[in-house]
Amino acid sequence: MSGQTTRLATAEPRWLRAVLMVVGLGFLFFFLALPLVAVFVEAFQGGMSAYVEALRHPETLSAIGLTVFIAVFVLPFNIAVGVAAAWAIAKFDFRGKSLLITLIDLPFAVSPVVVGLVFLLIFGAQGLFGPWLAAHDVKIVFALPGMIIVTLFITFPFVARELIPLMQAQGKDEEEAAISLGASAWQMFFRVTLPNIKWGLLYGVILANARAMGEFGAVSVVSGHIRGETNTLPLHVEILYNEYNAVGAFASASVLALLALVTLVAKTVVEWQMRRETVMLDTPLAPENVGQPSGTQP
Numbered sequence: 048m049s050g051q052t053t054r055l056a057t058a059e060p061r062w063l064r065a066v067l068m069v070v071g072l073g074f075l076f077f078f079l080a081l082p083l084v085a086v087f088v089e090a091f092q093g094g095m096s097a098y099v100e101a102l103r104h105p106e107t108l109s110a111i112g113l114t115v116f117i118a119v120f121v122l123p124f125n126i127a128v129g130v131a132a133a134w135a136i137a138k139f140d141f142r143g144k145s146l147l148i149t150l151i152d153l154p155f156a157v158s159p160v161v162v163g164l165v166f167l168l169i170f171g172a173q174g175l176f177g178p179w180l181a182a183h184d185v186k187i188v189f190a191l192p193g194m195i196i197v198t199l200f201i202t203f204p205f206v207a208r209e210l211i212p213l214m215q216a217q218g219k220d221e222e223e224a225a226i227s228l229g230a231s232a233w234q235m236f237f238r239v240t241l242p243n244i245k246w247g248l249l250y251g252v253i254l255a256n257a258r259a260m261g262e263f264g265a266v267s268v269v270s271g272h273i274r275g276e277t278n279t280l281p282l283h284v285e286i287l288y289n290e291y292n293a294v295g296a297f298a299s300a301s302v303l304a305l306l307a308l309v310t311l312v313a314k315t316v317v318e319w320q321m322r323r324e325t326v327m328l329d330t331p332l333a334p335e336n337v338g339q340p341s342g343t344q345p
Contacts, residue, residue: 086304089297101298109275110283111302113191117279118259121199125255129206130248134240136207137214138222148211151204159201163268166197189271194279197265202255209251210244217243246321253317257310261303 059067091098101107132151136144154162168174170187180187187193221243225235241248263281270277278286280303287296 083304086297086300089293090301092297093294097294098298098301101295102302104295106275106278107283107295107299110278110280110299113194113278114260114280117191117195117198118256120195121202121259122252122256124199125203125206126248126252128203129210129251129255130244132207133210133214133244136211137217138219151207154201154204159197159262159264160268162200163197163265166193166200166265166269170196188269189273190277193269194266194277197269198259198262201262201265202258205255205258206248206251209247209254213244213247214240246317246324250314250317250321253310253313257307260306 090101132147135141136148167188169176170180170193171177172181174188176187187196221239222235225239230238261281262279263285266279267282267285270279270282272278272282272286274286280299284296284299284303287299
C-alpha cells in the first residue's frame with residue numbers, strides 16, 4: 048500500500064507531462080533554435096559568393112584571428128589559476144578560505160561593462176597607473192594587453208568552479224597514500240590528482256573558452272574599436288550591423304554560432320564521458336569476477 052501511495056504521489060498526469068514538454072520545447076524553439084536559424088538565413092541572403100566574400104574581408108579575418116588568439120592565450124592562465132585555487136580550497140583548510148571562494152565568484156556577480164570600466168580607471172590615461180604607463184610608452188587599454196586582461200578576469204572562475212566540488216567529493220585519501228609511498232608533489236599531481244580531475248578540467252576549459260570567444264561588454268570598453276587591430280568578432284558584428292551591412296554582420300555572427308555549436312558538442316561529449324566513468328566506478332563487481340584480471344572470463 049505504501050509503495051502504491053508513493054507511486055501515485057510522484058506520478059504526474061499525462062496532460063501535465065504533455066504541457067510541460069510543449070512549454071519546454073517551445074521555449075527552446077523560439078529562444079534558441081529560431082534565432083540560430085535566422086542567423087544563417089540572413090548570412091546567406093546574398094548567396095554563397097557574398098557570404099564567402101564577407102568572411103574573406105581583411106577586417107573580418109583580423110577579428111576572427113584576434114578572437115581565437117585571445118581565447119588561446121588566456122587558456123594556460125585559466126588552467127593554472129583554476130587548478131591551483133581548486134586544489135587549495137578542496138584539499139586544505141586555511142584562514143581566508145571563504146574570502147578566496149568569494150573572490151572566485153566575483154566575476155559572475157559583476158557586470159562585464161563594470162569590469163571594463165574598472166580596468167580603464169586603473170590603466171587608462173587618467174587612471175591610477177596611466178601617467179606612468181604613458182611616460183614609459185606602455186599601452187594597456189585600447190590595445191591587446193587590456194583585452195587579454197579583462198578576458199582573463201571574466202573567464203578565470205569557470206575552471207575553478209568546475210573542479211572545486213569534484214575535488215571535494217574525491218577527498219584527499221589517494222594523495223595522502225601517494226605521499227606516504229614516497230611520491231613527490233609533482234608525481235602525486237600528475238599521476239593521482241590530474242587523472243581524477245581530467246574530465247572536470249576539460250569541461251571547465253570548454254566553458255571558459257566559449258566565454259572568452261563570445262565576450263563583448265568588458266572587451267568593448269577597453270578595446271578602442273580600432274578596425275583591423277582591436278576588434279574581436281563580437282565587436283566586429285556590432286560595427287557591421289550599425290553600418291547596415293547585414294550580410295557581413297550575419298556572416299560574422301554565423302562564425303560565432305558555429306563556434307557555439309562546436310562548444311556544445313564538445314560539452315555534451317565530456318558530460319557523457321563523465322557520466323560513463325561515474326557509472327563504471329559506482330557499479331559493483333559480480334562475486335564471481337572479484338579478483339580476476341580485467342577482460343578475463345570466469
